[in-house]
Amino acid sequence: MADSTNDTATTPTPTVPASEAGPAAPKETKFSWGDVVDESPNEETKEAEAEELNIKSLTIDESKKKINDFADDSEEPAADGSGRRLDDAEDSSITAVTSGDTPYSSAKTFEDLNLSAELLKGIYVEMKFQKPSKIQAISLPMILTPPHKDLIAQAHNGSGKTTCFVLGMLSRVDPTIRAPQALCVCPTRELAIQNMAVLQKMGKYTGILAECAVPMDTSNHVPVSKRPPVTAQVVIGTPGTIKNWMLYKKLGASHIKILVFDEADHMLAEDGFKDDSLRIIKDIEKVNSRCQVLLFSATFNDTVRNFVTRVTKDGNQLFVKKEELSLEALKQFKVHCPDELAKVNVIKGRILELGESVGQTIIFVHSRHSAAALHKALVELGYEVTTIQGALRQEDRNKIIQEFQAGLTQVLISTDLLARGFDQQQVNLVINYTLPVKYNTRSEPDYEVYLHRIGRAGRFGRKGAVFNLICDNREHEIMAKIEQHFAVQVKEVTPWDSEEAFKDALKEAGLL
DNA sequence: AAAAAAG
Numbered sequence: 001m002a003d004s005t006n007d008t009a010t011t012p013t014p015t016v017p018a019s020e021a022g023p024a025a026p027k028e029t030k031f032s033w034g035d036v037v038d039e040s041p042n043e044e045t046k047e048a049e050a051e052e053l054n055i056k057s058l059t060i061d062e063s064k065k066k067i068n069d070f071a072d073d074s075e076e077p078a079a080d081g082s083g084r085r086l087d088d089a090e091d092s093s094i095t096a097v098t099s100g101d102t103p104y105s106s107a108k109t110f111e112d113l114n115l116s117a118e119l120l121k122g123i124y125v126e127m128k129f130q131k132p133s134k135i136q137a138i139s140l141p142m143i144l145t146p147p148h149k150d151l152i153a154q155a156h157n158g159s160g161k162t163t164c165f166v167l168g169m170l171s172r173v174d175p176t177i178r179a180p181q182a183l184c185v186c187p188t189r190e191l192a193i194q195n196m197a198v199l200q201k202m203g204k205y206t207g208i209l210a211e212c213a214v215p216m217d218t219s220n221h222v223p224v225s226k227r228p229p230v231t232a233q234v235v236i237g238t239p240g241t242i243k244n245w246m247l248y249k250k251l252g253a254s255h256i257k258i259l260v261f262d263e264a265d266h267m268l269a270e271d272g273f274k275d276d277s278l279r280i281i282k283d284i285e286k287v288n289s290r291c292q293v294l295l296f297s298a299t300f301n302d303t304v305r306n307f308v309t310r311v312t313k314d315g316n317q318l319f320v321k322k323e324e325l326s327l328e329a330l331k332q333f334k335v336h337c338p339d340e341l342a343k344v345n346v347i348k349g350r351i352l353e354l355g356e357s358v359g360q361t362i363i364f365v366h367s368r369h370s371a372a373a374l375h376k377a378l379v380e381l382g383y384e385v386t387t388i389q390g391a392l393r394q395e396d397r398n399k400i401i402q403e404f405q406a407g408l409t410q411v412l413i414s415t416d417l418l419a420r421g422f423d424q425q426q427v428n429l430v431i432n433y434t435l436p437v438k439y440n441t442r443s444e445p446d447y448e449v450y451l452h453r454i455g456r457a458g459r460f461g462r463k464g465a466v467f468n469l470i471c472d473n474r475e476h477e478i479m480a481k482i483e484q485h486f487a488v489q490v491k492e493v494t495p496w497d498s499e500e501a502f503k504d505a506l507k508e509a510g511l512l
Numbered sequence: 513a514a515a516a517a518a519g
Binding site for chain 1: 513514515516517518519
């Protein structure tokens, strides 16, 4: 069942009769970053900026040359044939490289996308969105317009990537066909469940069914062989379960026309889920000539980026320079602690005392064991904290997350389980109890994990603060490398045991 | 080191 309903090339696939919205927006315009509409109505939107968006389409076939799209806030016209290179100093926030000659126009409104009335209702009534965020404005036409090219999309943390692929899945699925047509693969169970919640909210009026392919808790566990085949149109899950369902022929691939990898850089990294992900792609391709692949993440390091551009053939690409990835509303700090014990003292004396008044906090640690150790130390001192890590039972993981989401707990200790994607708007504080380092190294920072961790605060442009606890020279050097990598200066909170200094930091972050 | 998987 192809998308034969529409082939007028310039307009996205309509799932309802096309409105009078008409032809695409004018071509030569600019866009600017920072126009994400918040979900809480009391935050102002920057409606004032006249922002007409447009993506210039460039052919990269033979020459394979990459040309920038538009400068962000500069008044300069878009790059001409001479094209500024990707590494230009005045790069735009998002660089678009389109493949082929399909013209794309940015969506100024959700109406521009020719979505079904039911889906629009979900967007406005359930999600309370007003207009597309930047990444949504740019990527959605690319996702929805035939010939439905593959897409690699990088965008800032908390900028609304989930909406992009959820909308993509919902609008490309045919509710009358009772078979999986959209598949989304996520690195953690928690993220799959969270994405599922978004999809069900947004798709509430569409009648589209969705199922979560994640390990079940012990009480409702059914062996794969005993479960019925999936008939839901959308499946969101984690690699192991998805592979298993496919292996047992419970998840058919023949109707899947859109395959999404959330946190795609990690899903396709050697150190991550590369084998699983490639397996899933291959299994679908075996029975399925044309399946659109979407790769979303806030980060793509050079190695992964080089690889994923080969995985997606002839696809469109949206990238952000690493120096422009750290969020402006997020203030980063470092605290030099004389020893490890001082780290605990900072957490109980400062974070737990001051921090609770400014919102919720996530403390990242580097192992399950240190999570448990820190948890024990704080609980023994009489503080209420919870901890999540992968060794917990599924039902306990659920409970911890649910309590945190409900605001019943203020401080959550976590391994990198929650480093990516976890979207809790009340999180204003992120603590790096230990800085993330690359696997098998002692002093090489994991820049991507760092960025994802701190992105748990400051969702959708909110204010937030990050405290990096540093106690020896090694950690000092890691911090310095991180600062250099993202071209940010991380202010020191000093002295480490000063309440005033922490208050000042929180004030500077706009949290006090 | 973490994550995913009833391998």
